[in-house]
Amino acid sequence: MTTTTASDDRSSGAADARTRAAERVLVLEAGWAERHYWLDLWAYRELFAILAWRDLAVRYKQTVIGAAWAIIRPFLTMLIFTVIFGRLAKMPTEGHTPYPLLVFAGMLPWFLFSTILSDASASLVGNANLIGKVYFPRLIVPAATIAVALVDFAITFALMLLMMAYFHFMPDWRILFLPFFVLLAVLASLGPSLLMTALNVKYRDFRYVIPFVLQFGLYVSPVGFASKAVPEQWRLLYNLNPAVGVIDGFRWCLLGGQAHLYMPGFLASLGVVAIMLWVGVAYFRKTERTFADLL
């Protein structure tokens, strides 16, 4: 589709007045880009794919053990959390789920969330050379980092399936809802990422915020324990952390009916995700025009 329109465009360069009239007219003035935002984004989808592919290619070229990182990191974290929360603190599990599976089901969305947050936040500054030299909708850059995070997620998910086989644990029909929760995890991380990456362009100190938030968030979010460990009267408040809703959702669909979804809390998390996404996109769009001047 793209290739045909593009080549039509090109051949009309030397062509007759008929095609000339149909030529694309581009107007550059203050605020024009604003009004054609989403259309423009769609027009640049091919660049988005290429940038996502580049991030992937580079990621696995520069590492020695490549994809193994996507396994080692969550696996070791899972072991530690199982020992600390499961054995030492004797936290309750969901139903009769083996504790390692409980932890791993929480780890999946958490690592997806944290990878996107840290990669996307650094993305604009990391691509400063591109932004200063060519035009494209800037949203493409942070969005392209999602691809790498999703590939890592797929690898980690394969490990999850292996672990389920090891524990002879059978997920049920709820696993069909997994894509929805993956999307939710992506959206939940995209909002704050967009905000952070935009702020990072001018104020480089925001890059120190992310590792701190992630380190903090790993313990504040129910990654190493089940969220039902939180006292009933605090649960709604606890769910204002969007990661809580996402993690609960993952456990609900992966742990085959052992974990229950606390609906009011889940809806609260959804609301927070939506608000943060809106704030992130709005702030990004507002500042994106000045990125080239600041980088």
Add this chain to the structure above:
Amino acid sequence: MGRDVVIRAEGLGKNFIIGHQAERESYVALRDVIARNARNLWRTTTDVLKGRPSIEGDELEEFWALRDVSFEVERGEVVGVIGRNGAGKSTLLKVLSRITEPTEGRVEIRGRVASLLEVGTGFHPELTGRENIYLNGAVLGMTHGEIRRKFDEIIAFAEVERFLDTPVKRYSSGMYVRLAFAVAAHLEPEILIVDEVLAVGDAEFQKKCLGKMGEVAGEGRTVVFVSHNMGSVAQLCASAILLVKGRVDYVGSSTEVISRYTASGRRSPDAEGSNALYVRDSSHKVREGAILRATMLDRAGRPVSFVESDAPVTFRVTAVSVLDDAPLTIFIVLRDQLGRTLAKFESDPRRHPLAFEAGQASLECRIDNLPLLAGEYRFGVALAQSRSHIIDYQEDVATFSVLAAASDPRVAMSPWAEGSLAIRHDWVTPERGDLARPAAE
């Protein structure tokens, strides 16, 4: 209807806010410091919340990098944009290529635009040559299918077939630039916006760029070309826009605009100083002697930084020396951009002694017609007592431009000209009798 305008800029303006540090009071009260910091903190916070870029400094000032810029470019036209540093050339280019939005005014562009502000934008050192071709192509706006179609052409142009699957970080800088340019050269937009990309790479590469751009122009494509190199502007562009302090100063034929541009430099009071090829940094100590200044003068005796091909030119050199009774010689060396020496002029101290007055002496080297093709050349100058005793040698201290001679068709003017020499010549069809003679022998 007649005119077919593809770029129309109307009242274009772009401003930046810059901050100044207010003058510090002679004594600083802690109270003032706290008050000022509190004020700045408040401003920064509101800026962050409103998504405005925050500015350092106590006083804010608006700075218009571009103001009231209006012009039109017709289909197939090749327009040069010239101006001094800070005149707004780069800002204009960034606005035209959508990298930044204008603050006021508007531009209408008809057709597919590609802008080339740099060669090799987006190249990733870890990726192979093949991968970078796809990446760079996409960044410049080519579609995947388009790149695949031109892939063989691109690698043939770049001459890197053997290293296609090697990461570009292992490329020599020459290979890197060739590959980067090969991708850019195969862009086929209707409108091409080019920055001083010719500044990178060696002279051969610059020639290749110019040749390719000449082809682009020949194919009826519209080109907007920004350059400091008056030679290439004159060579490529029929018309030009002169920017002065963010405003359009003049629009006209490129030769007109270039002469206006260089004339504007002459109006300054210290004309010879500002237009000199070389002026000695006065902070350096002079031992035996030194070259103080070197200036290039046109036929009217005005200091210039460019000359026309085949035009008369004078190099005036001023020297200082404590050895004022020794026989001193002045050398001038002209080289091409590859560093190949084209000519060396050497004064004979017996015939042209340096006449020192108050420790300074000048000598002029007059050339009836400088037989150089349009391009950039390097200038070097030296003061010596003998061949083995060089007092001061300023090697390749300046670059000057030679423009194509507009008036004389006997001097080669083709943009595809090669070599360095502009030799006056004519092509003649020989008479029949002349042709027959060698065969008869």
